[in-house]
Amino acid sequence: MGDCIFCKIIKGEIPSKKVYEDKDIFAFEDINPQAPVHILIVPKKHIDKSLDATDQDKELIGSIFMVANKLAKEKGIAESGFRLVVNCNRDSGQDVFHIHFHLLGGRKMKWPPG
Numbered sequence: 001m002g003d004c005i006f007c008k009i010i011k012g013e014i015p016s017k018k019v020y021e022d023k024d025i026f027a028f029e030d031i032n033p034q035a036p037v038h039i040l041i042v043p044k045k046h047i048d049k050s051l052d053a054t055d056q057d058k059e060l061i062g063s064i065f066m067v068a069n070k071l072a073k074e075k076g077i078a079e080s081g082f083r084l085v086v087n088c089n090r091d092s093g094q095d096v097f098h099i100h101f102h103l104l105g106g107r108k109m110k111w112p113p114g
């Protein structure tokens with residue numbers, strides 16, 4: 001998508017601190033971290049939001065969970081705990097309309113999330 005900030009990050013047109021990449025998935029550090037570990041995991045395929053994922057995306061979305069587990073272990077937050085968050089649409093606070101999974105950890109999280 002032409003003006004999508006995350007598509008530009010994936011293509012390297014906007015710099016980011018990459019932590020993982022394979023043929024379908026890209027992960028990078030959030031520019032405004034909300035926890036000691038705050039990584040955004042995104043499919044390279046542009047999907048606006050989780051509501052727009054289709055049956056064809058099932059394997060891709062599942063793979064993102066596997067990447068989250070791998071990164072949680074690498075970053076040392078697997079055992080202490082972490083949160084995987086997907087915001088969808090206005091009330092959730094979704095700002096960037098390229099589906100992304102926030103991997104957050106390294107501190108005690110509150111519930112409800114607010």
Ligand code: 5GP
Nearest residue numbers: 005016028029030031032087093094095096
């Ligand atoms: P949302 O509110 O859409 O779920 O989350 C968007 C996230 O993207 C925010 O946590 C925000 O800090 C992050 N973000 C926005 N623009 C950039 C950017 O240019 N680079 C990086 N690394 N993160 C960004």
Ligand code: ZN
Nearest residue numbers: 004007046098
């Ligand atoms: Zn995009």
